[in-house]
Amino acid sequence: MATPKKSKSRNAPLAIELLEADHRKVEGLFEDYEEAKEASEDTKKPIAERICAELTIHAQVEEEIFYPWLRENLSEEDMEMVAEAEVEHATAKDLIAQIEGADEVDEAYDAKVKVLSEYIKHHVKEEEDEIFPEISGEKEELDELGQQMSARKAELMEEMGLSEEGEEMPAGAMATKAKGGSKPAQRGGR
Secondary structure (H helix, E strand, C coil): CCCCCCCCCCCCCHHHHHHHHHHHHHHHHHHHHHHCCCCCHHHHHHHHHHHHHHHHHHHHHHHHHHHHHHHHHCCHHHHHHHHHHHHHHHHHHHHHHHHHCCCCCCHHHHHHHHHHHHHHHHHHHHHHHHHHHHHCCCHHHHHHHHHHHHHHHHHHHHHHCCCCCCCCCCCCHHHHHHCCCCCCCCCCCC
16 A cells, blocks of 8 residues: 555644544545556455445545534634535545446546545545644644544444454455445435
């Protein structure tokens, strides 16, 4: 696997550290996919499935815990950043559904993974460059929030049959999820 970049912020609040760690992990997985672009379907599909699973969990944790906290703690003028992030999540979820629902790994599949990668890079840049600096001074609250986020992420990973260390998922775990076996909870749109 490609070596993920180090977190931008040393001694950052736990919530920010967790989100940045997820960002680096997914960046590494996208690099792995790009390096395997000419490889077989058997090589590429598990990487793409892992990308989709990691992003699904990350988005759900943000939507259930982090974004509601942001809505309560950001100024009214900064709310636009949260609204944009939620729209970006919706678009990413659509691409994830298309990737998970694909019957074969072809040029269109590769293109969807590439577009998802570019979309996520944009989303990560906005979070890390605009949202995180606005809240980084709230260390104590974000440390508590980070504990909640970590616990929820562990629950979701267990539900999806994933491990933290990036081990392979049990056969059919993503297929079950794609067929509606373990859908993330939907929040009302804002």
